[in-house]
Amino acid sequence: MRILFLTHAFNSLTQRLYVELTALGHEISIEFDINDSVTVEAVELFRPHLILAPYLRRAIPEAIWRRHVCLIVHPGIVGDRGPSALDWAILDGESEWGVTVLQAEAEMDAGPVWASATFPMRVAKKSSLYRNEVTEATVRAVRAALERLPDYRAGTWKPTPLAQAQLRPLMKQTDRAIDWRRDDTVRVLAKLNCGDGFPGVRDSLFGQACHLYNAAAFAAHGEPGALLGRVGEGVVRATVDGAVWIGHAKTEAVGIKLPVLEVFPETSALEVLDAGENPPQPPFCKGGGQPTHADRRVPPFAKGGTGGISTTPEIHYEESTSVGYLHFDFYNGAMSTAACQHLLAAYEAARRRPTKVIVLMGGEDFFSNGLDLNYIEAAASPPEESWRNINAMDDLCRAILSTESQLTVSALRGNAGAGGAFLALAADQVWARRGVILNPHYKNMGNLYGSEYWSYLLPRRVGAEQAAAIMRNRLPLGAEAAVRMGFLDAAFGDDLPGFTAEVQSRAQALAAGTDFNERLQAKLQRRAHDEAAKPLESYRGDELKHMQRNFYGFDPSYHVARHHFVRKTLNSWTPRHLAIHRELGWVVPEDVEG
Numbered sequence: 001m002r003i004l005f006l007t008h009a010f011n012s013l014t015q016r017l018y019v020e021l022t023a024l025g026h027e028i029s030i031e032f033d034i035n036d037s038v039t040v041e042a043v044e045l046f047r048p049h050l051i052l053a054p055y056l057r058r059a060i061p062e063a064i065w066r067r068h069v070c071l072i073v074h075p076g077i078v079g080d081r082g083p084s085a086l087d088w089a090i091l092d093g094e095s096e097w098g099v100t101v102l103q104a105e106a107e108m109d110a111g112p113v114w115a116s117a118t119f120p121m122r123v124a125k126k127s128s129l130y131r132n133e134v135t136e137a138t139v140r141a142v143r144a145a146l147e148r149l150p151d152y153r154a155g156t157w158k159p160t161p162l163a164q165a166q167l168r169p170l171m172k173q174t175d176r177a178i179d180w181r182r183d184d185t186v187r188v189l190a191k192l193n194c195g196d197g198f199p200g201v202r203d204s205l206f207g208q209a210c211h212l213y214n215a216a217a218f219a220a221h222g223e224p225g226a227l228l229g230r231v232g233e234g235v236v237r238a239t240v241d242g243a244v245w246i247g248h249a250k251t252e253a254v255g256i257k258l259p260v261l262e263v264f265p266e267t268s269a270l271e272v273l274d275a276g277e278n279p280p281q282p283p284f285c286k287g288g289g290q291p292t293h294a295d296r297r298v299p300p301f302a303k304g305g306t307g308g309i310s311t312t313p314e315i316h317y318e319e320s321t322s323v324g325y326l327h328f329d330f331y332n333g334a335m336s337t338a339a340c341q342h343l344l345a346a347y348e349a350a351r352r353r354p355t356k357v358i359v360l361m362g363g364e365d366f367f368s369n370g371l372d373l374n375y376i377e378a379a380a381s382p383p384e385e386s387w388r389n390i391n392a393m394d395d396l397c398r399a400i401l402s403t404e405s406q407l408t409v410s411a412l413r414g415n416a417g418a419g420g421a422f423l424a425l426a427a428d429q430v431w432a433r434r435g436v437i438l439n440p441h442y443k444n445m446g447n448l449y450g451s452e453y454w455s456y457l458l459p460r461r462v463g464a465e466q467a468a469a470i471m472r473n474r475l476p477l478g479a480e481a482a483v484r485m486g487f488l489d490a491a492f493g494d495d496l497p498g499f500t501a502e503v504q505s506r507a508q509a510l511a512a513g514t515d516f517n518e519r520l521q522a523k524l525q526r527r528a529h530d531e532a533a534k535p536l537e538s539y540r541g542d543e544l545k546h547m548q549r550n551f552y553g554f555d556p557s558y559h560v561a562r563h564h565f566v567r568k569t570l571n572s573w574t575p576r577h578l579a580i581h582r583e584l585g586w587v588v589p590e591d592v593e594g
């Protein structure tokens, strides 16, 4: 079928559906919901067999839903209506939530139900639930809906009218407001989580109004509302029965979400609390469960060392039977210069351990999304900060690439984009959870050339032609397709616990394998051979020449694109590579009426 995605943005969920439905053989074109006339034009040009709205903020024009089957994905259980579905589910502490696929009608989210799917809730940010549970449930529900389409067309099946519906209002800041003198940790966390990544919770720090993001429960006690100290770049604030760690804030003056320490330099005067000696309680472990591989924890640094586990809560390391697991859960997968340097130091420390395999675990939601564009945007000199950041990222990649003492594995639990996807390729083996979406290209960010040794890493995995196509096409890549083309070595696990458990057993098998020494030798030989053909430093030098032009040159495209990305400028048109119905030479199909 030709399926037109009508969507507010090409976000992670839309990308996942794009990958899934393309793999089923459907032809997908995308139109951003900019205004009704643009939508009408897109339908006339593409003549879709079906219109799917994975992420829509406005109603579909009547002229369209009356003539075409339009299916809407609503991130709520059957009967739930309204624009803040997931926000209310988190705030109300629902134990189960779901996704409903409805047919568009005059009233928003009130059409008949084509399919639905449910999932158990967990203590997590809204964006994390959206990227994981909501996305998986959407894939199930959309697949079920598509299977019903032939029967619907034949008149042998009808969607179920929505009998009982509850329309809930847009959640306001007054609903989200934290009462530090009354709300317990669970409530504070629910309020912060239900507004993360957007719109955050309006509050104040150091007497200044701001929005708060990126929170986790923290084991400490004090006067409710008081700042008890800092951990990493965030602050610890007391609740009535404990405390929360708050990592990010945004003030109106700066208007960019940044680490609290960046927004409020006063943070540096707070007492440094030791997260290592004051272990976070279960909700801190994103995912709500106990940490995995916990049989032996080895902080990679001596206490107090820069970037040690006590000062950088985003990084932690654990070891189990000759395998070291290095976790780095940076907010939104964004890796600032300091983040890269801390991680490099942690990696070097992990490399010195007597292990056989090092697994780069990334974060739960994202493996990595490359340079920290927010940080760069807020810097006094964005070109200088971009330069520092890319060099720090390259240093990290080089350390992984030149590891001689262990085999290395990247385990992608979450999505990876731009430089973050190539950071993963620096390891010897690259495994991903089956639902992971990769965006291994840079061009969407104002024609950025990219570094992270991609010009060495990508062609050696997929060949020169495929590498050029990946970079040029700028499309999301599903894990299974990535395995087929050699970008990944393996994709497995339908959920996070399943993936993590299998990573553990595969990594242990690698370490215990009778062929371990053979594998290690083969890797060293290959590296030596490649180095002789073209040194790593040459790849880096060539890439950075382009990057220097991107950062400092005459063409400001990268700075403009970054500005729009960070400031979340609304789309005013759909990129041509997504709207295939707007490509030059597109012939309007005649098998469906316009």
Ligand code: COA
Pocket (backbone or CB within 6 Å): 010, 011, 012, 013, 127, 196, 197, 198, 257, 332, 333, 334, 335, 369, 370, 371, 372, 373, 374, 375, 415, 416, 417, 418, 419, 420, 439, 442, 444, 445, 448, 565, 566
């Ligand atoms: N730096 C700073 N913030 C980043 C980021 C980065 N490199 N990548 C993503 N984010 C933030 C987004 O601004 C968004 O913030 P929010 O919490 O305020 O909503 C959040 O992470 C999620 O990103 P979003 O774009 O909504 O996620 P997605 O899953 O739909 O798309 C990507 C993922 C990777 C395709 C997209 O985020 C992207 O293009 N990122 C930029 C990658 C890049 O160019 N890096 C620099 C070159 S190495």
